[in-house]
Amino acid sequence: MSQDANCIFCKIVAGQIPSRKVYEDDDIFAFHDIAPWAPVHILLIPKRHIVSMAHVQPEDEALIGRMLGLAPKLALQEGARPYPEGGFRIVTNTGKEGGQEVHHLHFHVMGGPRPWLRG
Ligand code: AMP
Ligand code: ZN
Numbered sequence: 001m002s003q004d005a006n007c008i009f010c011k012i013v014a015g016q017i018p019s020r021k022v023y024e025d026d027d028i029f030a031f032h033d034i035a036p037w038a039p040v041h042i043l044l045i046p047k048r049h050i051v052s053m054a055h056v057q058p059e060d061e062a063l064i065g066r067m068l069g070l071a072p073k074l075a076l077q078e079g080a081r082p083y084p085e086g087g088f089r090i091v092t093n094t095g096k097e098g099g100q101e102v103h104h105l106h107f108h109v110m111g112g113p114r115p116w117l118r119g
Pocket of ligand 2: 004007008010011048049050103104
């Protein structure tokens, strides 16, 4: 299954729910979090419906690597300041005890001047 009809992030990828897009290619989509914790707070997701980091298969690893490689570029593009004074956090909540609310894999990429609301 590559998309889940009931998944809010699949609907964002399909354009059925609006988002503030910051990046898109054949496999990856990135957009602003609707409730940001930090001055810069984007969500980086695979277009394909992968449920969580606990569901990543060996064949997904190149995609995950590409997403992590993209994160610093998108953080700077969206206004995070450069390392070392600036920087960013990458957070991936996984499962109930991991605090995951949307069950489509996503990397939170957060940055910008502190204090932050959370994180
Ligand atoms: P998590 O708790 O790690 O599953 O994070 C889910 C994130 O998705 C939260 O930070 C929400 O603010 C964010 N979110 C939920 N719905 C939307 C939406 N329609 N557009 C953008 N971000 C969303
Ligand atoms: Zn999905």
